Amino acid sequence: MNPRHTNGAPPPGGWLALAREVLDIEIEGLAAVRGQLNGGFEEALALLAGCSGRVVVTGIGKSGLVGRKIAATLSSTGTPAFFLHPVEGAHGDLGMIRRGDVVLALSNSGETDELNTLLPALKSLGAAIVGMTGGAASTLARVSDVVVEVRVPREACPMGLAPTASTTAALAVGDALAVCLMRIKDFGSKDFKRVHPGGALGARLSQHIASLMHTEQLPIASHTAPLSEALAALNAGGFGLAALTEEDGRLVGVLTDGDVRRMLCKSGFDPARPVAEVMTQNPRSVSADASAAQVLDLMEARQITVLPVLDERGGLAGLVHLHDLLGKGRVRFAAEEP
Numbered sequence: 016m017n018p019r020h021t022n023g024a025p026p027p028g029g030w031l032a033l034a035r036e037v038l039d040i041e042i043e044g045l046a047a048v049r050g051q052l053n054g055g056f057e058e059a060l061a062l063l064a065g066c067s068g069r070v071v072v073t074g075i076g077k078s079g080l081v082g083r084k085i086a087a088t089l090s091s092t093g094t095p096a097f098f099l100h101p102v103e104g105a106h107g108d109l110g111m112i113r114r115g116d117v118v119l120a121l122s123n124s125g126e127t128d129e130l131n132t133l134l135p136a137l138k139s140l141g142a143a144i145v146g147m148t149g150g151a152a153s154t155l156a157r158v159s160d161v162v163v164e165v166r167v168p169r170e171a172c173p174m175g176l177a178p179t180a181s182t183t184a185a186l187a188v189g190d191a192l193a194v195c196l197m198r199i200k201d202f203g204s205k206d207f208k209r210v211h212p213g214g215a216l217g218a219r220l221s222q223h224i225a226s227l228m229h230t231e232q233l234p235i236a237s238h239t240a241p242l243s244e245a246l247a248a249l250n251a252g253g254f255g256l257a258a259l260t261e262e263d264g265r266l267v268g269v270l271t272d273g274d275v276r277r278m279l280c281k282s283g284f285d286p287a288r289p290v291a292e293v294m295t296q297n298p299r300s301v302s303a304d305a306s307a308a309q310v311l312d313l314m315e316a317r318q319i320t321v322l323p324v325l326d327e328r329g330g331l332a333g334l335v336h337l338h339d340l341l342g343k344g345r346v347r348f349a350a351e352e353p
Contacts, residue, residue, distance in 0.1 A: 037171040037179070044167030044180035045187055051164045052191075058161045059119075059145045060192060063094065064199045067115035070096035071142065073104065074121035075129050077178040078185065082121045085189035092193050093202035101129040109133075114141030119189075122146075123165075123181045125153020134158045147185060163188060224310050225303040227340065228324045228333030235260055235331065238267045242293065243286035245270045254334055256321045259294050264330040266323055268294035300325045303332050311340045 026033045063070055070089055074082040082098055089096035099108060099118075112118075118137050122130050125148035134144055135158070146159030149166035156162045165188050171179035196202075234252025236245040238259040249257035249270055259268040270290055278284070278293045300323040301310050314322060314337050324333040 040169060040171040041180050041183045044169075044184045047168055048165050048184040048188060051166060053164075055162050055164060056188075056191075059163050060195050060199070062117050062143055062145060062161060063119075063192060064196055066094075066117040068113050068142075069116050070094055071099050071112060071116050071118045071137075072096055072121070073099045073101055073118060073130065073133070075101050075127055077182050078121040078123060078127070081182050081185045081189065082119070084186060085119065085121075085193070088190060088193045089196070092197050093200045093206055094193065094196050101127075101133045104133050105129075105136075109136055109140065112137060112140045112142055116140075116142040117145060118142045119145045119147060120155060120159065121148070121185055122153075122155050123149045123178060123185070125150030125155035127155070131155055131158065147188060149181060222307050223303065224301060224305050224307050224324055224335055225332070227307055228303070228335040229254075229339075230333040233258060233331065233334055236270075236290065237262070238291050238294065240290055241286060242284075242288045242290045245290040245294070246275070246286075249275070254321045254336060256323075256334070258323055258331050258334070259290060260331055266298070266300065266325060266329060266331045268296045269298040269323065270294050271321075298323060301335075302327075307340055310335060311337075314340070 070086070072082040072086040072089070073079075079098075079100065086096040086098040097111070099111065118134075120130060120134065125131075125146065131154045134155070138144060138158075143161075144159040145161045145163065146155045147163045147165055148155050149164070150156060151162065151164050151166070165181070165184050167180040167184050169175065170177065170181060232252075234248040234254060234257040236248040236257055236259055238261060240259075245257050245259065249255075249272070255272045257270045258266055259270060260266055268291065270293070274293055274295055299313070299317060299319060301313065303324050303326060305324075310322060313319070320337050322335050323331055324335055326332040
C-alpha cells in the first residue's frame with residue numbers, strides 16, 4: 016500500500032478498491048499464520064487443557080485489546096480465564112496469580128518492555144508461560160515455556176505502523192485455541208447455555224413488548240366505578256394494579272397497591288367512594304411497538320413493576336410485568352430440558 020499523503024482524495028480505483036486491498040492483506044496474513052502452525056500450537060493447547068487453575072491472558076496496547084477478547088472467549092467456552100494488564104500486574108495485581116495458572120502472553124514484536132519485565136515474576140509464582148508472538152527469536156519467545164508463532168508478512172496500515180493484520184491473526188489463533196479446547200473438554204450446547212444466561216435475555220429484550228405482554232383476564236374497571244369494584248379487580252388480577260378505563264376502552268388511570276395504602280393512611284376506607292378520587296391519573300405507559308429493552312429501562316429508572324401497554328388510540332392493549340422481561344414469569348430463559 017502506498018503511504019503517500021493524498022489530502023483525503025480517494026485512491027486509484029476508489030475506496031472499495033482500497034478496502035478490498037486491506038482485506039486481501041489481512042487474508043494474506045491469516046494464510047501465513049495458518050502455515051506456521053506447528054508443534055508449538057499443540058504444546059500450548061496441552062498446557063491450556065491441563066491447566067488446574069485459570070488462564071491468565073496478558074498484553075498491552077492493541078495486543079491487550081485482543082487479549083481481552085481471547086480471555087472472554089475462553090471463559091465463555093469452558094476455559095476459565097481473565098485478563099491481566101501488565102502495568103497493573105506490576106503494581107499488585109500479581110496477587111491474583113496462583114500456582115497452576117497458565118499465562119498466555121501476547122506481543123507482536125515480543126519485545127514489549129512492560130510485558131517482558133513481568134514474565135519472570137509470573138514464572139516465580141508457578142505459572143507456565145505461553146508466548147504468542149511474531150518474533151520467534153524475541154525476549155518473549157526466550158522466556159516462554161511454549162511459543163505459538165503468529166507472524167504476518169505485512170500490516171494493512173500503509174505506513175506499516177498500526178497493528179492490523181497482526182492483531183487479526185492473533186485474534187484468529189486465540190479463537191483456534193478456544194475451539195480446540197471446546198472439543199477437548201466436550202463443551203456442548205447445554206454447557207454454553209449455562210454460562211450464557213444473558214443470551215436468551217438479550218434475545219428477549221430485542222422483541223416488541225407486544226409479544227411479551229399479558230392480554231387475557233386483565234384487571235380492568237371503569238374510572239366511574241366505586242372503589243369497591245376497582246379493589247375487586249385489583250385483587251383478582253394478581254398484578255398489583257388495576258387499569259381504569261373510559262367506556263371506549265381508553266386508559267385514564269390506574270389503582271395500585273400503593274394507592275390503596277396511601278388512601279388508608281390518609282382518609283380511611285369508603286367502598287362507595289368513586290375510584291377516580293384516589294386513582295393515579297395519566298399513569299406511565301408504553302406503546303405496543305416499544306422494544307422490551309426500552310420498557311425495561313423505563314421500569315428500572317422509575318422503579319415501576321407493572322406497566323400498561325396502549326394501542327394507537329390510547330386503549331389498553333395489555334399489561335407487562337417486570338418479571339416477564341427478566342424471565343421469571345410466564346416467559347422463561349430457555350425451554351426446560353427433558
